[in-house]
Amino acid sequence: MxxxxxxxxxxxxxxxxxxxxxxxxxxxxxxxxxxxxxxxxxxxxxxxxxxxxxxxxxxxxxxxxxxxxxxxxxxxxxxxxxxxxxxxxxxxxxxxxxxxxxxxxxxxxxxxxxxxxxxxxxxxxxxxxxxxxxxxxxxxxxxxxxxxxxxxxxxxxxxxxxxxxxxxxxxxxxxxxxxxxxxxxxxxxxxxxxxxxxxxxxxxxxxxxxxxxxGSKSATNGTTNNGGKTSTGSGSSSGSSTGSDGTGVKITLPDGSTVEAPNEEAATAVRSAISAVGTPYVWGGNSPGSGIDCSGLTKYAYGEAGVELPRLAQEQHIGHPQVSPGDLMPGDLAVWDGHVAMVVGNGQLVEAGDPVSISSIRTENSGMEFYGFYRPTA
Incomplete structure (x- = not known):
């Protein structure tokens, strides 16, 4: 058996x-x-x-x-x-x-x-x-x-x-x-x-x-600023973030960090502004790669996203209410009386100096009056 x-x-x-x-x-x-x-x-x-x-x-x-x-x-x-x-x-x-x-x-x-x-x-x-x-x-x-x-x-x-x-x-x-x-x-x-x-x-x-x-990455790499939540990752993919209301779009910055803009318009503007890094400063310039000034950079970048901005820096304080420093997201504008820069996330902004470059967020600029941070797509 x-x-x-x-x-x-x-x-x-x-x-x-x-x-x-x-x-x-x-x-x-x-x-x-x-x-x-x-x-x-x-x-x-x-x-x-x-x-x-x-x-x-x-x-x-x-x-x-x-x-x-x-x-x-x-x-x-x-x-x-x-x-x-x-x-x-x-x-x-x-x-x-x-x-x-x-x-x-x-x-x-x-x-x-x-x-x-x-x-x-x-x-x-x-x-x-x-x-x-x-x-x-x-x-x-x-x-x-x-x-x-x-x-x-x-x-x-x-x-x-x-x-x-x-x-x-x-x-x-x-x-x-x-x-x-x-x-x-x-x-x-x-x-x-x-x-x-x-x-x-x-x-x-x-x-x-x-x-x-x-891990070998620094605290500023592989991270995503979601205005309150973040994600990790790499590459230039975009999409909704689990840490937001589902409308955010991810962007990879030159330093390797991944940030999240509030919407596709802001994300496109940030990518466009970053693409102009290295462009010489030319007063009144509007051409990434050949010559551009501060408001020309932000106007160009948001123009690529289908958002029209005034030409003068001090007039680009649009989008209300004014954004607090602790709530900044990629695409927000830092506006002075005579200068403007774009927040890219992770404590940084891109601006037309000589040349266009990325630096730490600030509110001081050669003694100019600082109007505040604004979100054009708000």
Missing amino acids: IDLSGLTQPLLDLLSSFGTGVLGTGGASDGLRSTSTNLDQIYELGRNAINNVNTAWDGMAVDAATSKALRVQTSSATLSDTGNEMATVLDQAAAYVETGQKDLDAVVNSFLSDVSALSPTLGTPVGLAAVVSSAIDHIGQGLGVVSRVQDELSTQTASIQELTPAPSSTSLASASSGASNLASSASSLLSGTGGSVLSAVSSGLSSALSSTSS
């Missing part, structure tokens, strides 16, 4: 090692989202502090502090968005494992049903052949489920790897430590839900996450 338990055992072992994929309350993804919520609160406090400082004082020292604070804000908000995105990836990975476990359970029950149906013939060669054939078929189905889930988790691992660029330890040491802890949590999560069957995928995910604590 054939050992039926021996035929069933491989399926049972596969099922028991696979895990359920069900995440308990307070697990890795909950921890990530909780941390992101705390970072959002810190960001809001920082935004208010920037605005309060600029309300109470002005001058070069405040400008320098504001520029630095905006960069720190960008870094903290980047961590917040990255945490939420990682939590979503972990939840999806757990869902794949949970579905796989249910599918494996169905395979086991199907085999047991076959055995029950064939039980009257198990004493015959035909019955024994049928049950062995069924066992082989169901083990194949089980391995197919495992292979499918491994492929699905490989996709999640790739998603995690896309989120790995992190601020350097010199600017955010505690953030690096937090990333290392997240790596450990993620590894525990997947190894707990997948067992030895998914150990390779779990190891890959852990490795990807662990690299966030030793």
